[in-house]
Amino acid sequence: MRIAFFGLPLAGVLLARDGHEIAWAGVLVEKGLRRLEKHVAPGRTERMPDLERADVVDRIARARPELLVSWFWVKPVPPAVLAIAPAVGVHPSLLPRHRGPDPYFWAIDAGDETTGVTAHLLEPEYDTGPVLARREVRIDPAWDAWRLARVLDRPSLALLRETVRAYAARRPPTPVKQDDSLATAAPAPTEEDLALRWTWPAERLARRVRAAAPYPGAWTEIGDELVILTRVRPTSDFPRALEPGEAAVRRDGIAVVRAADAALELVAGRAEDDETPLAARDLARIVENARS
Numbered sequence: 001m002r003i004a005f006f007g008l009p010l011a012g013v014l015l016a017r018d019g020h021e022i023a024w025a026g027v028l029v030e031k032g033l034r035r036l037e038k039h040v041a042p043g044r045t046e047r048m049p050d051l052e053r054a055d056v057v058d059r060i061a062r063a064r065p066e067l068l069v070s071w072f073w074v075k076p077v078p079p080a081v082l083a084i085a086p087a088v089g090v091h092p093s094l095l096p097r098h099r100g101p102d103p104y105f106w107a108i109d110a111g112d113e114t115t116g117v118t119a120h121l122l123e124p125e126y127d128t129g130p131v132l133a134r135r136e137v138r139i140d141p142a143w144d145a146w147r148l149a150r151v152l153d154r155p156s157l158a159l160l161r162e163t164v165r166a167y168a169a170r171r172p173p174t175p176v177k178q179d180d181s182l183a184t185a186a187p188a189p190t191e192e193d194l195a196l197r198w199t200w201p202a203e204r205l206a207r208r209v210r211a212a213a214p215y216p217g218a219w220t221e222i223g224d225e226l227v228i229l230t231r232v233r234p235t236s237d238f239p240r241a242l243e244p245g246e247a248a249v250r251r252d253g254i255a256v257v258r259a260a261d262a263a264l265e266l267v268a269g270r271a272e273d274d275e276t277p278l279a280a281r282d283l284a285r286i287v288e289n290a291r292s
Helices: 009-017 033-040 054-062 103-109 145-168 202-212 280-291
Strands: 002-007 021-027 045-047 067-071 087-091 114-121 131-138 218-222 225-235 247-249 255-258 263-271 277-279
Touching: 002 009, 009 021, 009 033, 009 067, 009 145, 021 033, 021 054, 033 045, 067 145, 087 145, 103 145, 103 202, 114 145, 131 145, 145 202, 202 218, 202 225, 202 263, 218 280, 225 280, 247 280, 255 280, 263 280, 277 280
Parallel strands: 002 021, 002 067, 021 045, 067 087
Antiparallel strands: 087 114, 114 131, 218 225, 225 263, 247 255, 255 263, 263 277
């Protein structure tokens, strides 16, 4: 099948390995680009193409694709491109839940027990197209956003390849309209989203840290220092005199911060200005300095 591909090079390479012809490719990152350019789509690969430009649309159209395929293309595909051929993509959530560029953050932050990947038709509005197929994945409570993203890569690629094979066999999946009443948004988290609010329960705070880890990271102020936390543990072992937001260092050398119902042990983080990694002992030192 002749494909116009948008996104990360790995998926384009795998689709070619499956026997499809990559008639045109637009990619966003360097990793894997050389293989795609040299072995898969020589002379037909463009870096960071602007799909709004008429000349780019014309080159895609002249490639005569039978199917447009997106895998981690992070922008909506404009109507002029979508008019060229049927268009499919895979999103790393169970649509319509967590529509948007960062479903990993919001799935963990919301406390979802299950997430997954969704193959869907592309529409001009991001992640709104009819669903073609889904695969569910149970979220391990220990995973941070990076780990969740890596876990979803394999089923995402498998579902993409399966969907394209179905189109090539002229047996495409039956599209099912998304229920917009169940939709939730998954935008990139703002600085306000990343701020830790110590009036929250400890488990909710721990989810926020995991959702933001390792980057961009959830932050808090300890004395005069702004610290990015990447690992914490809820605990009931803390001085009972602490109020929410107050910190102390226990006798075992671990810093704890009181939350609404319990406390968090500060296990790892990094400095705001120079990205210096902070171990538990470093965080304890910052707490001790703030209390002195």
